[in-house]
Amino acid sequence: MNTTAHSTEAAPGRIVLLTTSHRVAPGLLSWPAWQALHAADRVLCADGAHPQLPYLREAGVTVDEAAPTAEELVAACAGGRTVVVVATGEGEPALTDGLARLAGSGRVSMPQLELLPASYDLPGARLLDLVQVMDRIRAECPWSSRQTHRGLAKYAIEEAYELVESIEDGDREELREELGDVLLQVVFHARIAEEDAEEPFSIDDVAGGIVTKLIHRHPHVFGDESATTPEEVKEHWLRTKAAEKRRASVTDGIPLGQPALAxxxxxxxxxxxxGLDVPLPQREDIGYTLLALATEAESRGTDPEAALRAAARTYRDAIRRTEGV
Incomplete structure (x- = not known):
């Protein structure tokens, strides 16, 4: 009896909490996860509708639908047994809290505890969450369900300006938030576009289009051409863009609604x-003076819009100092 008790004490077993990502297709698990599942003495899952269960059973893994307490789980590991718990979407907080309390009590010999991620989110996986949230909002929100491309257009402009301001302020937290707001505009418009009766397209079509464009316009990355300087990259970009657009004039594609300096x-x-030689129109008018200044700034590699905005911010600060604000 003493020998048996000593053996149990020396080999308290092992608990493996297996977590999976709902953003990865069920059944696509890591090799360590499959090894742990096949080697376990028991595999437990509290959720009988867990999306992984059909795939585990198809692979020959016996899964018991059970939600043990911390004490019951520790007892199941007695004698050196390994129990794998397939975590539900919430991550089994009640169970892990119970195990933590039990370990802190010092009343029992605790098994080894291991957190084993069975699948990982790929970069960009949270974009899938955004698409799902947007789908639900579009379907259920009284305001969002009535929006149109035209009605939302002003918000895209506002968010773009707020993004620029966060960049100029150097506020990293604000930058992250404003990038999210701009991203929302893209996803929102793509969701609306799905409902078009004649020419529908989805966020996947939008993403697919820009991927194709980026690959085509970067032959030095994805093709056989080479580029070692930013100037050569820009040359590649303009050449491939011109071939794609087949524009009659170099002015084609320039939005006239953008800020005048830009x-x-x-x-x-x-x-x-x-390489065109186009003289600037000469008139005694402030507009033409500004045109000449904007052209000169561009030739020097300066963004006149950003330069004037920076000067205006300095002017604003001077006004506030004068006001004592």
Missing amino acids: LAAKLASRVRTA
Whole structure:
């Protein structure tokens, strides 16, 4: 009896908490996870509808649908046995809290405890959550369900400006939030586009389109061409873009609704890149003076819109100091 008791004490067993990601297809588990499942003395799962169970059973793993207490789980490990617990979506907080209390009590010899992630989120996996949340909001929210591309357009502009402001302020937390707000606009518009009766498209179509474009416009990365400087990269980009768009004029594709300084700089950039000799119109008007300044700034590699905005912020700060704010 003493020998048996000593053996049990020396080999209290092992508890493996197996976690999976709902963003990865069921059944796609890591090799260590499959090894642990096949080698376990018992495999338990509290959720009989857990999406992994059909795949585990198909692979020959016997799974008992049970939700043991911490004490029951420790007892099941007696004699050096290994018990794998397939965690539910919540991660079994009640069980892990109970095991922590039991370990802290000093009343029992605790088994080895191991957290084993069986599947991992790939980079970008949380984007799937955003798509699902947007689907539900579009279906159930009285405001969101009535929105249109045209009605949302102003918010895209507002969010873009707020993003720029967070960049200029150097606020990392604000930058993260504003990037999320801009991303929401993309997902929202893509969700609305799915409902178009004549030309529907989805967020996957949007992502697929930009992936194709990026690969095509980076032949130095995905193809046989080479580029060692930013200038050569830009040359590749403009050449492939011109072949794609087949534009009649270098001004095609420039949005006239953008801020005026940015518009002037973009026109000047297209002219310079194309090697055209287009003299600036000369008139005694402040608009043409600003056009000349924007063109000069672009030729020096300066963004006139950003430069004027920085100067305006400095002016704002001076006004506030004068006001004693």
